[in-house]
Amino acid sequence: MNNPFMPIPLLRFAPRSLVLAALLGAMALMAGCGRSGEPFPVQAFLTAPDNLQGNRYQLDAAIDAQLNWREGVGRIIAVSPLKDDARLPVFIADSLKANLLVAQRYRFIVTVRKGGLLYVEHLDKL
Amino acid sequence: MRRFLSSLVLAGGGLITSHGVAAQGTPGFGTSAAPATSVSAGSSAAGLANAADTKPAATDGMTRALNINSLESGTLLKIINQAFDTNSDSIDPENGTFNWKGHSYDIGQFRVFRGRFERYLALPPSKDETAYASTLNQITELLSTRNGDGAASNVKDAWKLLYQASEYDADGGNSLGVANQVFNAWRIRDEKEALTIAQNELERLRRQQQGSVVYGADALASETGQTVADAASAAALLGGQVASSGAGGGTTVQTGGTSNNTGGKKGTTSSTPPSTKGAVGSGGAIGPAGQMFRARELAETEAKIQALSAAGLLSVTQAKLQFQSQIMSLFLQRRFQHCLIAASFYRFIFKGSHQDLEVGKKELATFMPSSDLAFTVETIEFLAREAINDVNSGMAAVRSSYDDNRKIAALERLQETFFMGEYLPAVTQFETSRKESLLTLYRKVDEARKLADLRDYEAVVRLNDEISSMTSDFRGAEVNAAVRSAQRMSSLALSAAQQCAAGGDYPKAQEFVEKAAQIWPLNPAIKTYTDNMASQANMGTQAALFFDDAFKRTDYRRIYEKRAELAVAFLNDNVRGPQLKAVIDRMARVEIYLAQEDELLAQNNAFAAWEALVGATNFAPDDVELNQRMAKLAPRVADFIGKLDQARRYENDKHYAASLTNYLAAQDLYPASQISRVGIGRVTNIIMDQMAPAAADPAAAVKDDADAAK
Numbered sequence: 001m002n003n004p005f006m007p008i009p010l011l012r013f014a015p016r017s018l019v020l021a022a023l024l025g026a027m028a029l030m031a032g033c034g035r036s037g038e039p040f041p042v043q044a045f046l047t048a049p050d051n052l053q054g055n056r057y058q059l060d061a062a063i064d065a066q067l068n069w070r071e072g073v074g075r076i077i078a079v080s081p082l083k084d085d086a087r088l089p090v091f092i093a094d095s096l097k098a099n100l101l102v103a104q105r106y107r108f109i110v111t112v113r114k115g116g117l118l119y120v121e122h123l124d125k126l
Numbered sequence: 127m128r129r130f131l132s133s134l135v136l137a138g139g140g141l142i143t144s145h146g147v148a149a150q151g152t153p154g155f156g157t158s159a160a161p162a163t164s165v166s167a168g169s170s171a172a173g174l175a176n177a178a179d180t181k182p183a184a185t186d187g188m189t190r191a192l193n194i195n196s197l198e199s200g201t202l203l204k205i206i207n208q209a210f211d212t213n214s215d216s217i218d219p220e221n222g223t224f225n226w227k228g229h230s231y232d233i234g235q236f237r238v239f240r241g242r243f244e245r246y247l248a249l250p251p252s253k254d255e256t257a258y259a260s261t262l263n264q265i266t267e268l269l270s271t272r273n274g275d276g277a278a279s280n281v282k283d284a285w286k287l288l289y290q291a292s293e294y295d296a297d298g299g300n301s302l303g304v305a306n307q308v309f310n311a312w313r314i315r316d317e318k319e320a321l322t323i324a325q326n327e328l329e330r331l332r333r334q335q336q337g338s339v340v341y342g343a344d345a346l347a348s349e350t351g352q353t354v355a356d357a358a359s360a361a362a363l364l365g366g367q368v369a370s371s372g373a374g375g376g377t378t379v380q381t382g383g384t385s386n387n388t389g390g391k392k393g394t395t396s397s398t399p400p401s402t403k404g405a406v407g408s409g410g411a412i413g414p415a416g417q418m419f420r421a422r423e424l425a426e427t428e429a430k431i432q433a434l435s436a437a438g439l440l441s442v443t444q445a446k447l448q449f450q451s452q453i454m455s456l457f458l459q460r461r462f463q464h465c466l467i468a469a470s471f472y473r474f475i476f477k478g479s480h481q482d483l484e485v486g487k488k489e490l491a492t493f494m495p496s497s498d499l500a501f502t503v504e505t506i507e508f509l510a511r512e513a514i515n516d517v518n519s520g521m522a523a524v525r526s527s528y529d530d531n532r533k534i535a536a537l538e539r540l541q542e543t544f545f546m547g548e549y550l551p552a553v554t555q556f557e558t559s560r561k562e563s564l565l566t567l568y569r570k571v572d573e574a575r576k577l578a579d580l581r582d583y584e585a586v587v588r589l590n591d592e593i594s595s596m597t598s599d600f601r602g603a604e605v606n607a608a609v610r611s612a613q614r615m616s617s618l619a620l621s622a623a624q625q626c627a628a629g630g631d632y633p634k635a636q637e638f639v640e641k642a643a644q645i646w647p648l649n650p651a652i653k654t655y656t657d658n659m660a661s662q663a664n665m666g667t668q669a670a671l672f673f674d675d676a677f678k679r680t681d682y683r684r685i686y687e688k689r690a691e692l693a694v695a696f697l698n699d700n701v702r703g704p705q706l707k708a709v710i711d712r713m714a715r716v717e718i719y720l721a722q723e724d725e726l727l728a729q730n731n732a733f734a735a736w737e738a739l740v741g742a743t744n745f746a747p748d749d750v751e752l753n754q755r756m757a758k759l760a761p762r763v764a765d766f767i768g769k770l771d772q773a774r775r776y777e778n779d780k781h782y783a784a785s786l787t788n789y790l791a792a793q794d795l796y797p798a799s800q801i802s803r804v805g806i807g808r809v810t811n812i813i814m815d816q817m818a819p820a821a822a823d824p825a826a827a828v829k830d831d832a833d834a835a836k
Contacts (some may be wrong), residue, residue, distance in 0.1 A: 050784070068807070068814055087790045089786045089790060115781045115782050115783045115816075
């Protein structure tokens with residue numbers, strides 16, 4: 001059980017290291033995602049949207065109404081945050097190819113662009 | 127024969143030297159009066175003789191010269207002459223009009239004649255006029271051939287009465303003119319008698335001279351052996367030469383200042399030797415030269431006789447022409463009574479062979495255009511009597527019309543009659559009461575005519591009523607109809623003017639007003655119209671000031687409140703009119719919004735009410751009423767207002783997403799908000815426009831993101 005097991009333990013540990021590294025990388029990745037998944041400060045946005053420009057947030061909201069759509073560009077959707085009573089306009093580019101319906105709940109990854117535009121970079125249906 | 131010649135010379139010398147009568151050239155001989163001539167009528171006779179060659183001009187001159195007693199002006203005389211000229215087209219006796227250059231005038235409108243006629247109507251007949259008429263009648267009676275057989279005493283009495291008649295004012299001195307004419311004729315007749323005496327004396331002298339010449343011729347024949355006939359022929363030849371030289375036209379026979387002293391050698395015999403034959407005036411010298419001078423003296427005497435005869439004839443002609451001129455002048459002056467009196471005197475003064483008219487034939491021919499009779503003094507008398515009869519008939523017609531209460535007709539007949547018989551008793555002694563009544567009527571008619579000329583129709587109607595009450599033959603209904611027609615035409619023109627003014631066509635309105643004023647200047651509606659126009663102009667000025675001030679301050683509410691007055695004032699204001707219309711439209715919409723606000727508030731829909739007020743601010747942002755309402759409503763919709771206001775401010779700052787967020791917030795407060803809905807649509811479109819390049823160019827989107835991150 002000696003030497004003869006020697007290569008065997010290396011072979012035995014090599015896959016485990018890879019899994020661990022993958023887990024660590026995933027954790028590291030998860031750690032980065034956690035920063036961009038910061039909840040969207042609705043009241044702060046309503047009060048001073050310019051202060052949030054350039055930030056990236058996670059917004060859980062229900063589709064309220066489609067305010068505008070232009071083919072090849074995208075659509076502007078009014079969403080109701082799940083935890084707030086206000087309605088917020090978000091821009092969803094056509095490139096996201098999302099199928100949206102009123103009252104559906106989504107988790108939006110948004111960035112606050114110039115002028116306070118909530119630009120949806122990703123969305124997941126809740 | 128010789129004694130006969132001697133006695134003839136003696137007798138002739140004595141007569142000629144003592145008589146001193148001056149011969150004068152006769153028209154036929156063509157001589158002119160010498161400076162030493164003393165025949166009283168010589169100069170006038172010469173002038174008259176010249177006038178005889180140019181009778182028409184002389185007649186006019188005579189008429190003027192004898193017109194010294196006329197009270198008529200030259201103008202009136204011309205008018206009267208025209209009136210008597212029946213061939214003239216200036217007078218229309220049928221219609222009583224005077225035509226001049228195609229215009230017809232009532233004879234009564236002559237200024238002069240009207241003045242005289244009014245004066246006649248105003249003045250009552252005086253007692254003097256009655257006495258004056260009586261005097262003229264007395265003169266006429268004395269001169270009548272029925273009374274006194276034309277006794278000289280009657281004529282003289284009548285002549286004296288002329289002086290008495292001339293003292294009356296009504297006579298105008300015409301009787302004096304006739305009396306002077308009669309006196310002048312008598313004086314000329316006396317001169318004619320004196321000339322006849324002188325002529326008789328000269329005839330006697332001529333007979334003596336003829337005897338002397340015959341005697342001398344006999345004596346000369348016996349001495350020289352010639353036959354008596356030859357000697358007489360020689361003497362006659364010499365005498366004829368003298369006579370012919372006197373008749374030749376260039377020789378003046380002076381008898382007044384020259385005397386042939388043929389009587390100095392009175393009683394000389396025919397035995398005078400031939401050597402002394404040439405001594406003129408020697409009584410015994412009966413030589414050829416003496417015989418020649420005796421024959422010349424005989425010829426001179428005969429020339430004097432002829433001259434005196436011509437002078438007598440000329441004096442008669444002169445008197446006749448003067449008298450006829452006077453008669454004609456009186457007739458043309460319408461002094462018909464004086465004309466008759468003068469004609470009667472003429473008849474007594476001149477023989478029947480002198481009754482033919484030498485003057486005034488042309489004038490008389492106009493009264494009797496169809497007659498080719500010889501005109502005599504009796505012709506003038508006939509016309510004068512006809513005129514008097516016409517005047518009397520006319521006055522009878524006046525009285526008849528007056529009694530029938532046809533005073534207009536009476537007035538017209540009286541004017542016509544007065545025109546003809548102004549100086550006749552029938553006219554002058556017309557009853558005072560009737561004259562006063564006719565004068566009142568005349569003045570009222572004249573006043574009505576003047577008022578009609580002035581187009582004062584109301585006064586015309588008033589006078590028309592008065593005149594109609596005074597007489598039954600005044601055509602008052604026609605006058606009233608004409609007045610009403612004119613008034614109606616004026617009113618129609620004024621109505622047209624008002625319509626044009628209402629339509630802004632002021633030039634046309636002015637034209638119609640002028641027409642209305644032309645038809646009826648005193649139309650009271652014209653004053654009302656002009657007052658209204660002035661009031662409008664005044665109001666327009668004030669309104670313009672008010673409007674300009676309010677418009678400048680965008681105080682549309684004040685303008686809107688006075689929109690009715692301003693609309694009238696700016697009816698024709700091409701600048702303010704459209705501005706006013708825009709303000710009224712704008713404020714009308716505001717009022718609608720305000721009404722909506724009232725209704726929405728009543729429904730307790732404050733947000734909708736607010737939006738209505740906001741809608742009104744687009745039209746009148748400074749309207750006090752609107753702002754007051756908004757201020758009153760604002761607390762109830764403060765959040766909504768805040769969101770909308772924030773959205774608008776973000777939008778203005780081009781923060782469209784933030785603006786959109788606030789619009790959504792406002793819409794959350796009032797889901798039916800139109801402002802929010804419109805704002806959302808507007809802003810989202812802008813956002814889409816902005817996002818379009820990013821979608822087409824992702825790098826640009828990354829860049830935008832980088833910019834946003836910064």
